[in-house]
Amino acid sequence: MSAPTQEASSTGDARDVPATADVVIIGAGFAGMYLLHRVRDLGLSAVTFEQAPDVGGTWYWNAYPGARCDVESLLYNYSWDSGLRSDYQYKWPERFSRQPVILEYARHVADRFDLRRDIHFDTRVNRATWDEASRHWIVETDRGDRVRCRFLLSAVGCLSDSQVPKIPGLKTFRGDWYHTGRWPHRDIDFSGRRVVQIGTGSSGVQAAPVIAETAGHLTVLQRTPQFCIPARNAPLTPELVDTSLERLKDMMIQMADRPTVRRLWESFATKKTFDDSPEERQAYFEQLWENAAAAFPFGYLDTMTDPAANEEAAEFVRGKIRSIVQDPATADKLLPSYPIGTKRQIIDTGYYETFNRPNVTLEDIRTDPIERITPDGVLLASGKLVEADIIVFATGFDAMTGPIFRLNIEGVDGRAIQDAWADGPQTYLGLAVHGFPNLFLLTGPGSPSVLSNVIQSAEQHVDWLIALLDHLRDNGIDRIEAEPDAQARWTTYCTDMANESLWPRADSWYMGANIPGKPRVFMPYIGGNALYQEEIDEVAEKNYEGFQLNGATNVAS
Structure with missing residues (x-):
């Protein structure tokens, strides 16, 4: 359709x-x-x-399952009206807000200022x-x-x-298909359905764990694996808001006291990778894994400039992927080879864990590309037909x-x-x-x-x-x-x-x-x-x- x-x-x-x-x-x-x-x-x-x-812009269109901002709620809002910010800061329900909450905020602003x-x-x-x-x-x-x-x-x-790839045969598909960047504003029932998700960028990483919860079977077609860092999302209690506001205030003061920030990757790091011993690096990477979210690649000053330093951070995350994903063959497919941070840094909630579910399969379409879409699903070059009732295109944007x-x-x-x-x-x-x-x-x-x-x-x-x-x-x-x-x-x-x-x-x-x-x-x-x-x-x-x-x-x- x-x-x-x-x-x-x-x-x-x-x-x-x-x-x-x-x-x-x-x-x-x-x-x-x-x-x-x-x-x-x-x-x-x-x-x-x-x-x-x-x-709402992107927060109107991107209403797919699991859609969530990767900037903290206390920062991802307007700063130009102090009353608007102070009135709203205790209303954010989570550290990283979901799409419906951000859209409601946009609507509130539109109404408040006519x-x-x-x-x-x-x-x-x-x-x-x-x-x-x-x-x-x-x-x-x-x-x-x-x-x-x-x-x-x-x-x-x-x-x-939003870009739907020009795959032959899409018009012949008998099921339903959707693009994450143009998602309908109604619930899509995945219960018991065979779902094929094409794409594993940010929207795909967010959507897959949610779809897998109810789908009869989810097959993820991956061209490029991603470095994902845990979001560590949590409810924003008033006490946590106060603590976070103090942390953000201290960070702003610290940055204001520093010499001019000359590059993005120097924003909060204070040392280079090999200033630390291997044991110190491992301990610091563990801290970043637990707390840094999307800022993980900027934990050291040289991660984004020195290939050897970058590989240290990349291999740490690969090690995490191997430890999380139970099937070694699947884990190997999920290991990225590009420098960490050079694609949009994704933060996730249970993405790698999703591949431990019995109703989830990962297909590597770099080695076995999509040939065409048939009335019954997605045909790969090897001749394998991935049957589908629903196709989700998480294929990004121009x-x-x-x-x-x-x-x-x-x-x-x-x-x-x-x-x-x-x-x-x-x-x-x-x-x-x-x-x-x-x-x-x-x-x-x-x-x-x-x-x-x-x-x-x-x-x-x-x-x-x-x-x-x-x-x-x-x-x-x-x-x-x-x-x-x-x-x-x-x-x-x-x-x-x-x-x-x-x-x-x-x-x-x-x-x-x-x-x-x-x-x-x-x-x-x-x-x-x-x-x-x-x-x-x-x-x-x-x-x-x-x-x-x-x-x-x-x-x-």
């Missing part, structure tokens, strides 16, 4: 979309909501388009075209809307373009660039952003693109985004961008564009910084390696939020160095 459709909007959108606005915002996830709030404070008119029926009245739901932007004569963007949607705006602000997210390309943005002289980025994304500060004036990308390529707490990154971008828009208005500037030399320098800088590390050595979605034909370019900025903040602040202090700013024309807005 075809992929499940989403429910109709219940937001009461009256489709009263104005023909003109100062700003069009695309996306009503955490970045888009905060951006809308700040744009309003600036006194600018704004129209926001959101393709989902509700706010954001919905400027958001048009169930609406996809089909095209955005720059009109040089009037210095406006013309934005068109699948609902027939056509809005002219001075500034186009993309908050579409980095992981919103990360970072995919959501932007779907907007069909055409800049100066009608040049498509796909053509401008044919050899990989190029931005200035991860925010602007030469040839696309008055367009800004939140948490895009060339920014910390996916290598950080993305809400923190979103706030960082929004605050800087609002200051910029205020500056432009105060100085009568109606056109701003990244200079080509500044963009080239920033892109080279980001690439060179990444090449100092081991990150580019893995075939990860950071590199675009999960999408056939996509340029193999490391897309995020790897320096971390602290260094990035210094750099964007310096640009602003130098009168927005690297941007070409032009005064207002005589064309009416």
Whole structure:
């Protein structure tokens, strides 16, 4: 059957979309909501388009079983309103929140700040075209809307373009199939069903243990094994919240007292791997295994730069996998070979233990690839048919660039952003693109985004961008564009910084390696939020160095 459709909007959108606005915002996830709030404070008119029926972005769409944030609840929330944070901090039920809880928080924010009245739901932007004569963007949607705006602000997210692999025969499958990134908002009954899960990235690692609890049989088709670190999730009691808040406060003070943090991997480590004896390393790795969660690869200063140091951490985790998984053959299939930390660091709850269940099977599709999907299941190259009533695609996203390309943005002289980025994304500060004036990308390529707490990154971008828009208005500037030399320098800088590390050595979605034909370019900025903040602040202090700013024309807005 075809992929499940989403429910109709219940937001009461009256489709009263104005023909003109100062700003069009695309996306009503955490970045888009905060951006809308700040744009309003600036006194600018704004129209926001959101393709989902509700706010929340990734936390609306990713409603699959086991979906959970890998950033602690006390950090994964807005910091810009102290009342909102203090009111909510004792309401988080767990250390790592589940998808429904985060979605409810997003809805609470939308209601508390009356954001919905400027958001048009169930609406996809089909095209955005720059009109040089009037210095406006013309934005068109699948609902027939056509809005002219001075500034186009993309908050579409980095992981919103879900990818179902082009496997022959999917249309012939007689059962149901779902993608974790477009999960229906209703319960799926796996009881007694034969389930095939394709993919073992973060969503697959989270989904498999939950599906296995009720499925008649779960077969996991794995192409690449993952390094998973225990989440050690726990209920957040008031006492634990108080303790955690003190810990986080102390950590912030410590980081503020340190010299400038020069790289992401130096964020909290204090020593190198081989500064410790083998016994000391083992003891320290045990501490990290118990407490560090997603920060495990950053426990030593050199894990992400020295292959020998990285192998020490990687082999420790492989040893844990061998000790957890009872069947040696299955354990061997689960042992990763790439440098630890160079793919998204996954934290799990019972993932490896899932393969000890009698109703779970692991198939290695790197050695026995998928041939096709049949009416009855998934046929492997060896001729083995994995029978299925339900197929779950946990196959990820066309990360970072995919959501932007779907907007069909055409800049100066009608040049498509796909053509401008044919050899990989190029931005200035991860925010602007030469040839696309008055367009800004939140948490895009060339920014910390996916290598950080993305809400923190979103706030960082929004605050800087609002200051910029205020500056432009105060100085009568109606056109701003990244200079080509500044963009080239920033892109080279980001690439060179990444090449100092081991990150580019893995075939990860950071590199675009999960999408056939996509340029193999490391897309995020790897320096971390602290260094990035210094750099964007310096640009602003130098009168927005690297941007070409032009005064207002005589064309009416």
